[in-house]
Amino acid sequence: MLNTLSLGAHRLSSGTELPALDIAYATFGQLAPDGRNAVLVTHGYTSGPSMLVPGHHVAESSWAPLLGPGRPLDTDRFFIVCSNMLGSSFGTTGPNTTNPATGRPWGPGFPAITLEDIVAVQHRLLQQLGVRHLRAVVGPSYGGWQALQWALSFPDMVDAVGSLVSGLTHPKGLSAESTRQRFADHPAWNGGWHYGDARMTDMLTELRRQTLRSYGLETLFEARMPDPAQRQAAMDQACRQWAERFDPNSMVTLAAAAERFDVRDRLSEIRARLLFMVCTTDAIFPPDPVVRALLDAVPAPLRYRELDSPYGHMASGVEWPRLEDDLRWLLDPPAAT
Template sequence: MPTVALPTIEAGEAVAGTFTLAGLKLQQGGFLPEVRTAYFSRGTLAPDGCNAILVAHGYTGGPDMITDASHVVDGSWSELIGPGRAIDTDRWFVICANALGSSYGSTNAASIDPATGQPWGSSFPEVRVADIVAVQKALLDHLGVKHLVAVTGHSFGGAQVFQWGVDHPHFMDALVPVICAPAMPGADVAALQAELQALPDWRGGDYYGRGDLTAYLTRKRASGLRAFGADAVLADQSLDTEQRTRELQRLAAEWARTFDANSLLILFRAMAAFDVRDRLGEIRAPLLLVLSRSDKLVPAAKAPLIMAALESAGVDARYFEIDSDHGHCASGSDAAKWSGALADFLRAHGRR
C-alpha cells in the first residue's frame, strides 16, 4: 500500500504542505536517511513567528483533523479550530503534522528505503513519541515558528503534548493534553503482533504488492470505533441501529483503503513505550488536562491521580471534564461542551 496523498481542501480553509528532513537518528538507535512530513496549516504566521499553535492527531487519525472536511468520528476538531472558534485562526497560525510512521503522507513502512529501492516494510526502525516530536520541532523551525502559543491534541496526540512539555519546556506558553495521560494505558503490543501474524497476507510485515489487508483493517477499525464511543456519536445524530451499523462500516472501509497496517503497529509500539511520569517536573508551561466522563481508555476516574502527580511535580495544572456520552470521541464530537474552557485557557496563557 503506497503512502497516500493528503486530501484536497478548498483554498482559504487550510493549506497542505510537505517538509523533508535529511536524516534522523532515532531514540532506539535506528536511522532514517530521509524523513518526509505532511501537514496542514490554517491562519497566518506572525512576523515574529510567535503566534503558532501545534495540534497533534490521534493514533489512527491524520492532519486533516484541523480542517472542516474530516468526520467527528475520525477525530475532527473542526468545531474547535477556525475563525472565531476556540483556536481562532484569525489570531493564531495552526498547524497539524502527520506523525512519523503514520499513513497520511509522512515517511512510514510503505516508503522506499533508499538503500534497497524497496518499501521499508518489516525493517522500518522503531519509533518513539520523542522521535515524532523531534520531527515536528524540525518542521516548525523550517516554517519559521520561534515559539508556540500552545501544544494540544487528543489521545495519542495528547501523549505528544506531554512529550513536548518535557522535551521543549520553554518553547510554548500552554499545554492542553486531551483524553490521555502521561503514560498511555492498554497498549498490548504482543497481542497486536499475534493478531497480525495470524493473517496469511501479513507476510511478516512485508506484504507490499503481495497481500491485501483491507478486510482486516476494516474489521479492526469498525471494532475500534465502537469501543471508543462512535455508536453514541451517531445515535445523537438520530441514526437508528441499522443506519449506525452501515455508517460505521462505511467509515471503517474508507479508512482501511488509506491506512497502512504497518503504521498500526509502528504507532502502537510508540504508544506502548510512552511514559513521561518521571519527567513531569521538567514541564514549565501551564497545563489544562481534559478528560471525557465516559471514556474507557483513560477514565475520568483517573483524573485525581494524574492531577496529584502533576501538582506534586510542581506543574501549574488544572482539570476539565467533558460531560459527554461519546467516550474517546468526545473532544471532537462534543466540542461545544469544552470549547469555552479551551478558549479561556488559551486567552489566559497564550501571552504571545
C-alpha cells in the same frame, strides 16, 4: 491545505539514521513576523493531519468546528499547524513509505521510534516553517502524549500544553507485541509484508469497526442517524476509507513508541500551563484518582477537567462545544492581578 515537506536525513534518538524524511502537515492562518503566534495541534494514534479539515469522517474532522476567525483556534490571531506523526500512514515517513535503500516499503523493518522522535520531527518542521515559539501544543489521545512530551523536550519553546482524553503513560494492553499478534495469524499479514493484498483491507475495516465501537462511535451515530441501515452504511464507509489508507505496520510502530512513554515521574519538570481533560465514560483513559493526585506535582498553572459525556474516547471531537472555554484558557491565560 495539506502539504508535504522533505527534511532530508534524520537521526533518531536510537542513533539510527533515516536517509530521507518527509512530513505531511496542514496549516491555517498566518505566521506572525516574529514567528511566535503558532499553535501545534497533534492527532491521535490512527488518525492524521486532517483533524481540522471539514468533510471527513469523525476522527479526521473532529476539531474542525474549533477552527476559524473568532473560534478558540482563531485563524485571525494564530498560525495553526497540524502535522502527521513520524511512523504514521498519512504522508509522513513511516512503514508504508519507500525505503531508499531497497526501493520497497520499509514495512516491518521500519526503525523503532519514541515519542521524543515524533516531537523532534515536529520541531524540525516548525523550524522550517519559521516558527520560533508556540503558544500551545494540544491534542487528544496519542496527541495528548505528544503535547506532554513537547513540554519536556522543548520547555523554552512552548507556553501551554493540552492533553485531552489521554494519560500520563500508555494504557494496559497497548504494546507492539499484542498489536502485532492481532495481525499475525491472518493469511494476508505475511510477516508484515502485506502490501498489495486486498484481504488486509478487509481485516482492517473490521478492526476499525470494533475499535470505534469501543471508543463510543455507535452512540454518536445513533444520535445522528436514527435509521439502522443508514447508520450501518455510514459506519462501514468510514471504516473502509480508513482501512484503505492505514498501514497496520504503523499501528505496531506507534504502539512500540507508546510502550516507552511514561511521564509520571517527570511532572515536576513541566513549566508550561497544562490543560488535562478526561472523559467519565472513556474505557481507555478513565478518570483515575492516582493520575489526578500525580498532577499536583506540576508546578505550572493546571486546569483539570472530567468531562461527563456518553461518548467515551470520542468525546473530545463530539463534544467540541464544551472544549471552547478550556481551549481559550489554554491559549489566553487570565491576566495576572
